[in-house]
Amino acid sequence: MLSTATSHDTATSFWPPLKLARGKLETHRAFPHAFIRSSLFSSRKFSGEAVRDVAAEDNPIIIRTLSNYELVQVAGERLDQGDCDVYMWLLNRAYQRGLAGKPEARIFFTREEAISERGRSRGTKMFRLFHESLMRLYKADIIYKTPYANGRTRLISSIEEPTPTNKKKYDYEVIISAKVGDFFHENDFRILKNEERAKLKDYLSKWLHAFYSSHRNPIKYKCDLIKRLTDRGDTPERIWREKLQSALANVKEATGWLACEVMQEDGEPPKIHVIKGERQFPKKDAGESRIDGGESES
Template identity: 35%
Template sequence: MPAAPTPSASLWPTKVAQSGLTNFITPYAMARSAIFSTQVYRGQSARPRYLEKTPLTSVKGMSVFQLAGEQLDQNDADVFYELLRRVIAQGDGSAREARVQFNRTELLTALGRARGGKTVKLLSESLARLTDATFYFEIPGLFTGRSRLILKALTAEEMQTLEYDYDVLIDVELSKLLAREQWAFLRKKERDSLAGDPLAKGLHAYYATHKDPYPVRVDTLRWLMGRQTMHPSKFKKALTDSLANLKSATGWHTCEIVNAGGDMAKVCVVKKPPQAKKPVKTSSSSQSVANHNIKAISWDAIQSPIDLVHLSANELVALMDDQAKSEWAALSGTHNTRDEGSAWEAARGILERQCVALIAVRYPGTDPYDI
């Protein structure tokens, strides 16, 4: 006797469907790969077109390939994330496809775009690219297979019986990319404030998928952001500006390039400032011994200047040698060291040079940022 068919449950994770949905949602596989390039394509700047299975840059642990269609960009990402948000808000992920119907002026308003012939044309072009693009994912334990972003996009011009300007079918196969908590919210207000800076948008999506981001080489980000054809020095300049915009939009504590020399340059993003620890009361006779022990233990634990970003301003000052303390004293008159953020930035800048020198002695000829 054949087994009875198993009822089809909703494919969208319950936690996602119940989370308010006023913000965008991105699967890690999209934010941590070059599916949505941050490159600006205009005029004679032709988009790459994929005619065969081609690997896209992605982080370790996943492989993403584009099988067909043109390279997508951050404008396409805005459109797709808004459509995905609406699909999840509808709450029905049991079907093979999910329908989203909308009028162009309403969608443009939701995207924060002005209404007009040019923006309507750009929207139509984005929908066409999103429909043509086909991908293959290899994500162990999550999803291995082929998927499109949009299965079909009909317009009122093509089908006059349509009640709306567009009738779009999203591939629900994409819901597999959101399983096992492999997704992150993109705060729409923050992303909207980054309009005009596609690189900052790409960085925003990438770092949104990390609770405590680890330092990443500048050149690694150049490829992840789809800027591999851009000269490294020009990319570093653009990256510096976009990191400043990212910090302003998000309020994250640190968004900067550390040790900007050559291939050793890495991007350091710290979302929350280190928490200052309450001082431990000690007797005057044991004070010097206590300070010595804290310094010795802390330096033993620090293997790279990157480790300094996890220390408070007081802990940074406690690590300073005589020369660093002299620099710190000189800076006290020019920095508002009563302000925690300002004090931390100043102390870390001084201590970073001391740390690099120390590691050069410990591990001669080694990149101090790659220990």
């Protein structure tokens, strides 16, 4: 297990380039495998009476991951797929504006840009939810170990809002912590199709879509493993199975994958069976065949 005594590394880090076709990030979003293949961004929706866990040095949140990653959250509230959408947007906005090779990811934007570019309707509620996500991301502090790096980092190191008296043309100045670039080294990321993710409304569907999109040829993972990775470990089995089957059907409809279902063979625990195969509707650009991200488990 990672030690919570791990300190922040102050050495200068530089963001790696993403080897993608020109314009790819206009229709896709790049996101680290360590974030996609773990419970860092929970599939739970924390609303109503649902209470988010709060991490502390002496009471960390142990993040469930696939075996080649280790993550521990030592500060901040539990993150969810809504926070994931915001963080994806921030990272990709930074890369679209020439982040590669720089030591700092500094982004300026208005509230309207943040909402409209993520396909949301503008309004007071959306502005409030976006701001709350930003603050959760800002407070989150994680210790990590990947195949290519280890350390400790905040997800966002600084958020600045203009004062009422200044005349700046943006609402936020956000700096993404430099060490987050560690998660993109050696192409250890996947790109997700904006159009597909936008069709998915519930958080479990979003999580499953990202996870299985990160595998070129998905193996049949046990339902129990996926249950832990989605942060649904304490959900009663009957309810979990119903939600899982519904979410898989949503993913299949959004992606056009050939198979996306729970299967159980004689004497074996239930597993999730995903076959991507040929899409069932035409691609917009058949020429987009360059690198889609890092190597994935198969």
